Amino acid sequence: MNGEFVSGFVRDCDAIRARGPLIHCITNYVAMNFNANALLAVGASPLMSFRQEEMRDVAALCDALYVNIGCPDRALTDAAETAVGAVGELGKPWVLDPVGAGATQLRTDIAGELIREGHPSIIRGNASEIMALAGSSVCRTRGVDSAVGSEMALDSARELASDAGCVVVVSGSTDYITDGRQVLTVENGSPLMRRVSGTGCTVSALCAAFAAVDSDCLTAAWNAMALMAVAGERAASRYRGTGTLMTDILDELSLCNAAQFSSVIRGTVLTE
Amino acid sequence: MNGEFVSGFVRDCDAIRARGPLIHCITNYVAMNFNANALLAVGASPLMSFRQEEMRDVAALCDALYVNIGCPDRALTDAAETAVGAVGELGKPWVLDPVGAGATQLRTDIAGELIREGHPSIIRGNASEIMALAGSSVCRTRGVDSAVGSEMALDSARELASDAGCVVVVSGSTDYITDGRQVLTVENGSPLMRRVSGTGCTVSALCAAFAAVDSDCLTAAWNAMALMAVAGERAASRYRGTGTLMTDILDELSLCNAAQFSSVIRGTVLTE
Amino acid sequence: MNGEFVSGFVRDCDAIRARGPLIHCITNYVAMNFNANALLAVGASPLMSFRQEEMRDVAALCDALYVNIGCPDRALTDAAETAVGAVGELGKPWVLDPVGAGATQLRTDIAGELIREGHPSIIRGNASEIMALAGSSVCRTRGVDSAVGSEMALDSARELASDAGCVVVVSGSTDYITDGRQVLTVENGSPLMRRVSGTGCTVSALCAAFAAVDSDCLTAAWNAMALMAVAGERAASRYRGTGTLMTDILDELSLCNAAQFSSVIRGTVLTE
Numbered sequence A, B, C: 001m002n003g004e005f006v007s008g009f010v011r012d013c014d015a016i017r018a019r020g021p022l023i024h025c026i027t028n029y030v031a032m033n034f035n036a037n038a039l040l041a042v043g044a045s046p047l048m049s050f051r052q053e054e055m056r057d058v059a060a061l062c063d064a065l066y067v068n069i070g071c072p073d074r075a076l077t078d079a080a081e082t083a084v085g086a087v088g089e090l091g092k093p094w095v096l097d098p099v100g101a102g103a104t105q106l107r108t109d110i111a112g113e114l115i116r117e118g119h120p121s122i123i124r125g126n127a128s129e130i131m132a133l134a135g136s137s138v139c140r141t142r143g144v145d146s147a148v149g150s151e152m153a154l155d156s157a158r159e160l161a162s163d164a165g166c167v168v169v170v171s172g173s174t175d176y177i178t179d180g181r182q183v184l185t186v187e188n189g190s191p192l193m194r195r196v197s198g199t200g201c202t203v204s205a206l207c208a209a210f211a212a213v214d215s216d217c218l219t220a221a222w223n224a225m226a227l228m229a230v231a232g233e234r235a236a237s238r239y240r241g242t243g244t245l246m247t248d249i250l251d252e253l254s255l256c257n258a259a260q261f262s263s264v265i266r267g268t269v270l271t272e
Helices: A003-019 A032-042 A052-061 A074-090 A105-118 A127-133 A150-164 A191-195 A199-213 A217-236 A242-255 A258-262 B003-019 B032-042 B052-061 B074-090 B105-118 B127-133 B150-164 B191-195 B199-213 B217-236 B242-255 B258-262 C003-019 C032-042 C052-061 C074-090 C105-118 C127-133 C150-164 C191-195 C199-213 C217-236 C242-255 C258-262
Strands: A022-026 A045-048 A064-068 A094-097 A122-126 A167-171 A175-178 A183-186 A267-270 B022-026 B045-048 B064-068 B094-097 B122-126 B167-171 B175-178 B183-186 B267-270 C022-026 C045-048 C064-068 C094-097 C122-126 C167-171 C175-178 C183-186 C267-270
Touching: A003 A032, A003 A199, A003 A217, A003 A258, A022 A032, A022 A052, A022 A074, A022 A199, A032 A045, A032 A199, A032 A242, A032 C191, A032 C242, A052 A074, A052 C105, A064 A074, A064 A199, A074 A094, A074 A105, A094 A105, A094 A199, A105 A127, A105 B052, A122 A127, A122 A150, A122 A199, A122 A217, A127 A150, A127 A167, A150 A167, A150 A175, A167 A199, A167 A217, A175 A217, A183 A217, A191 A217, A191 A242, A191 B032, A199 A217, A217 A242, A217 A258, A242 B032, A242 B242, A242 C242, B003 B032, B003 B199, B003 B217, B003 B258, B022 B032, B022 B052, B022 B074, B022 B199, B032 B045, B032 B199, B032 B242, B052 B074, B064 B074, B064 B199, B074 B094, B074 B105, B094 B105, B094 B199, B105 B127, B105 C052, B122 B127, B122 B150, B122 B199, B122 B217, B127 B150, B127 B167, B150 B167, B150 B175, B167 B199, B167 B217, B175 B217, B183 B217, B191 B217, B191 B242, B191 C032, B199 B217, B217 B242, B217 B258, B242 C032, B242 C242, C003 C032, C003 C199, C003 C217, C003 C258, C022 C032, C022 C052, C022 C074, C022 C199, C032 C045, C032 C199, C032 C242, C052 C074, C064 C074, C064 C199, C074 C094, C074 C105, C094 C105, C094 C199, C105 C127, C122 C127, C122 C150, C122 C199, C122 C217, C127 C150, C127 C167, C150 C167, C150 C175, C167 C199, C167 C217, C175 C217, C183 C217, C191 C217, C191 C242, C199 C217, C217 C242, C217 C258
Parallel strands: A022 A045, A022 A064, A064 A094, A094 A122, A122 A167, B022 B045, B022 B064, B064 B094, B094 B122, B122 B167, C022 C045, C022 C064, C064 C094, C094 C122, C122 C167
Antiparallel strands: A167 A175, A175 A183, A183 A267, B167 B175, B175 B183, B183 B267, C167 C175, C175 C183, C183 C267
């Protein structure tokens, strides 16, 4: 991997620990605890709220916002609309995890509107979700899991990034991170991570933590993907089942030595 | 145990891993993460949603539905009513966990209405819950835990199964599974499992996963009870406290060798 | 520490295991699972509900109530208002965890109204929250974490305790527990506990469990703080990361030998 990215990774991991950015999370009930613990593990501080009346106060307090539509309650999606407006006015970054876009029309619509009206800094999804948001009719999601490999969604990701003016991440065996022009990859990780609920959501939360300390969203997103992939790969190397894998991933995130992690990142900068 | 049931257990465990059935979960907030991770551990795929507007889309996608009234928010119970209607029209199986029926009138009423209007495939509860739903006035639940042993509820279970035309499971030291005529038991498990929040809810979610791959709901429910009881028993055999017991149960579910598990199942087919 | 408190600690830990008090929890989605598992670990029984219509039935069933405003949904805060009224009429104890009071006006207002209208038995917060509720303008919270040390909030805690007629706990490196006159401390614990989401919420839930078996709320609150601090300290002594720290804390709570724990409690009774 490009030395510039590797040194940025170490710098930004350290910055999160040093500054402890406050991340407003509007996320699904299933992954809420895992998301919160992952943010604490890396040195950030989560604040969960989806009460409409405090969205502006919370936007003022926080360094970044993370929105996940995995359980799209009306209260959550209404709060998300207000929250993205508020952080937008303040020029703070926010990350969208469009869980299940393409699986149901409602989710495709909610994600689409948040993108059009709210202008996310980073969108992170699986291949099916990104293809659905880019308007590709090639595939449907299978519930909240992707039906196709991440490489199938690369064109959709570039298109969505250009149209929405943001960074788009497609998770998979290879993670693709693009701003519509440049494409970065992360090759680390383990297929076992998919058997722990909320690992995708959690890496989106980490995108917000990195975006809070690095205004270059391409770098921020790549850092988050690399950190989670290396943590998962290390935890999976001592696999004893999916229950301990979850706690082991959090252990890895919390004990992360950024320099050591950076030395094993496998990634590329794809030519345009 | 009857060899037919043991071979069915191995076959259905394998079928879940092979097919990865999608399970729509409308469950309580406390157990949501544990439920999702248990479904992933056995090879199924959870989809959590209780947004009214997508209940029909989700019903079309999913292979089975699991409804749990442990935190009976209005949004959840309204969504559940729509969802059970939708899966009913599609002829897909669904499982009801009537948490706290008998403890409050509201929960008894909600569960009763879901049974009358929605015709569940399987109802799984503790003794107090099943007795309350069968109209027995013998006991009250103590909060969400049962005040009596499972054997006290066997008559109620047979009656409820006959009246509702479904399979009824009473969890306890001995688990009873009945369609109103035949009664099966599972004798495995450990009393320590009750000290982990959501083990009852989780076995209900597993009932849905087995019902998704086996149209015989008596077999499906027995398989789920046997799998969870053996997993819990194995995890409890290396007990180091209730925190690691939870992750160890997930480990056991995820590493389950069905043939090996089946060899230690202690169960009976009670004569009618 | 005063021998009276130490013997009370052992007696009350045993009483929770013997009686299994039922604790009604209206808490935030993030900590719900951890709260429930901690209550089960110490021998209490959690019941989570925030459905308005059953608040009176649940109040009649339960031995104590725990209210946490960490995710202040309208449904939760409306239910909390009804619930605190119902337990008040029945003379049962209840504990308030005012998460984020001082961080947003909404939370300060909700907590203030619950205190004025509902008369909690115990309020447990961090320094920023307690100072905000006592009307101190000295500091603001940083999200849901405190910006200052617990010793800064001692005067505010005594003032709030006197005004509200209840016991107030300030968590921190040193925990302060006061009824407005007497001040007790607990010096155990580990800074690593702050890196596990919901440890503060969980100790509030434990305050409710102790209040259910001990009508002296000063003793009850001190017991809860001491138990959690010693459990956390023991778990932290074998630290391998924040993921396993969470399960290890639950292990310690569930395996707690009260006599053994009591021998390592470091606390004082401050003179008035």
